[in-house]
Amino acid sequence: MDKNIISTLMTILGKENVLTSKEDMITYSFDATADMPSEKPDVVVTPDNKEQIIEIVKLANEKKIPIITRGSGTNLSGGTIPINKGIVLSMLKLNKILEIDAENMTASVEPGLIIQKLNDAIAPYGLIYPPDPGTVTTATMGGSVSECSGGLRGLKYGVTKDYVMGLEVIMANGDIIRTGGKTVKNVSGYDLTKLFTGAEGTLGIITQIIVKLIPAPQYRRSMLAIFDNLDKAGKTIAEIISNKVIPATLEIMDNVTIRTVENYAKIGLPTDAEAVLILEVDGAIEQVVLQEFETVKKICKENGAVDIKLAQSDAERDSIFAARRAALPALAQVKPTTVLEDATVPRSKIPEMLKALKEIAEKYDLQIGTFGHAGDGNLHPTILTDESNKEEMERVHKAVDEIFKVALELGGTLSGEHGIGIAKAKFMEWEFGKEGVAVMKKIKDALDPDSILNPGKIFRGN
Ligand SMILES: Cc1cc2nc3c(=O)[nH]c(=O)nc-3n(C[C@H](O)[C@H](O)[C@H](O)COP(=O)(O)OP(=O)(O)OC[C@H]3O[C@@H](n4cnc5c(N)ncnc54)[C@H](O)[C@@H]3O)c2cc1C
Incomplete structure (x- = not known):
């Protein structure tokens, strides 16, 4: 990058907020996604106010330099990899609760x-912000809005887009706009709030977020249901929902995941079980919560659960949830490369998807651990592999293609919560057709004609 650009950035931000060392460039060349192309940015900037961001964007727009906006870099679709080099814009210093x-x-x-x-800040008011990705203690609000994150409570409470009411966004030309607001009803004009939510930093840079909060549920009951057969666990999930009980959490871990988590965290999981379900019902009325809990228990038993462990205390509940949150870190210890997918199907199709995943693992002779937010149809088949083994990686890529093909055939989607990034850009036409992708590209071209905002993400070749 031209030295004059670096010195202009230093004038805008101060020297200490412009990183150029080789070590820093390597640090920002990857994110949490495995098996991705790696590229170093030209420079990393760490602004602490939006006026600085506007100046950076105007400079980048004039010089046609890519800007990759970055939160904590925990995304799982290659969304913050600077594949076309350019400026990584770290948002970590804009971290205040404004109101x-x-x-x-x-x-x-x-x-x-x-x-x-x-x-933590809203707990004293008896309120919660429901989106709850596994990375809730590390991921940023901006990153999770831009990925439209889901998490462990998606089944009952929805995903991030259900809570974003308004945004402030800096556009590719440096203009600043506001969308939505604090009113519950707001139908003025196009819904730009939804457009920028999940846009993965390709349409604008979010500098403020207004979110909806809800009352914290007063009562909850949690359990771990153990199955000796994956199919029975899948059927249990579909049956709970068709019985009109909507648990706050309905997570699954298969045997590969159970064994790996137990080996990693030693929390007493049944390593011979084919699957466990982690279930939680919650609500404002104790009797309703207890009634739903009994219904869920009964359905688990009727579908052949071999054991049900009820959480008797908050500590026991937290340990069950810790097991689930440990799934990805635990699987990531087994082999050098962890390819985690995000295929999502209508919940009634969970048994079919689980069966297909087993068949794909056998067909390509791969170790696949499956866990995820099964209640909302969002499974995370995780292939444990080694990037340096070229022959195995070919099988991995074929297996990934097949996983998405099956998910779409079952009426599902490429991403339940991790976004498209680079990882799934090649599959977009499978879900939306040429015409659907063309409409999205027209929106991108209209808002960012020179494609300076996170280029190469969501679509191929932009
Ligand atoms: C162990 C593990 C568990 C996870 N569990 C879940 C889960 O349960 N559910 C789930 O949904 N996800 C999960 N994730 C994925 C990830 O944590 C989420 O996508 C997270 O919300 C990303 O936040 P971040 O701050 O790390 O964003 P980043 O990774 O830094 O960025 C994500 C995207 O947002 C863009 N972006 C960031 N900030 C802005 C901004 N201010 N304006 C515009 N664009 C911006 C970036 O360009 C990028 O495209 C998990 C990841 C890991 C590693």
Whole structure:
């Protein structure tokens, strides 16, 4: 990159907020996604106010330099890899809670705020912010809005887009706009809030977020149901929902995942079980919660659960949930490369998807651990492999193609919560057709004609 650009950035931000060392460039050349192309940025900048960001964007727009906006880099689709080099724009210093409006049950935050910090701040008001990715203690609000993250409570409470009420966004030409607001009803004009939510930093840079909060549920009951057969666990999930009980959490771990988590965390999981379900029902009325809990228990038993462990205390509940949150870190210890997918199907199709995953693992002779938010149809088949083994990687790529093909055939989608990034860009036409992708590209071209905002993500070749 031209030295004059670096010195202009230093004038805008101060020398200490412009990183250029080789070590820093390597650090920002990857994110949490495995098996991705790696490229180093030209420079990393760490602004602490939006005026600086506007100046950076105007400079990048004039010089046609890519800007890769970055939160904590925990995304799982290669979304922050600077594949066309350019400026990595770290949002971590814009991390304030600007307002907690308990009366209207909203909060206004800066994008670099860690999600859990919002939850800690609103807890005294008896409120929660439901989106709950496994990385709730590390991921930023801006990153999770831009990926439209889901998490462990998606089944009952929905995903991030269900809670974003308004945004402030810096556009590719440096203009700043506001979308939505604090009103529950707001149907003025096009819904730009939804457009920028899940846009993966390709349409604008989010500098403020207004989110909806909800009352914290007063009562909850949690359990671990153990199955000697994966199919029975899959059927249990479909049956719970068709019985009109919507648990807050309905997670699955298969045998590969159970054994790996137990080996990693030693929390007493049944390593001979074919599958476990982690279930939690919650609500404002104790009797309803207890009634739903009994229904769930009964359905688990009727479908052949060999054992059901009820959490008797908050500590026991937390240990069950810790097991689930340990799934990916535990699987990641087994082999050098962990290819985690995000295929999502209608929940009634979970048994079929689980069966297909088993068949794909056998067909390509791969070790696949499956866990995920099964209640909302969002499974995370995780292939344990080694990037340096070229022959095995070919089989991995074929298996991944097949996983997405099956998910789409079952009426599902490429991504339940991890976004498209680079990882799934090649599959977009499978889900949306040429015409659907063309409409999305027209939106991108209109808002970012020179493709300076996170180029190469969501679509191929932009
Ligand atoms: C162990 C593990 C568990 C996970 N569990 C879950 C889970 O349960 N559910 C789930 O949904 N995800 C999960 N994830 C994925 C990831 O944590 C989420 O996508 C997270 O919300 C990303 O936040 P981040 O701050 O790390 O964003 P980053 O990875 O830094 O960025 C994500 C995307 O947002 C863009 N972006 C970031 N900030 C802005 C901004 N201010 N304006 C515009 N664009 C921006 C980036 O360019 C990029 O495209 C998990 C990841 C790991 C590693």
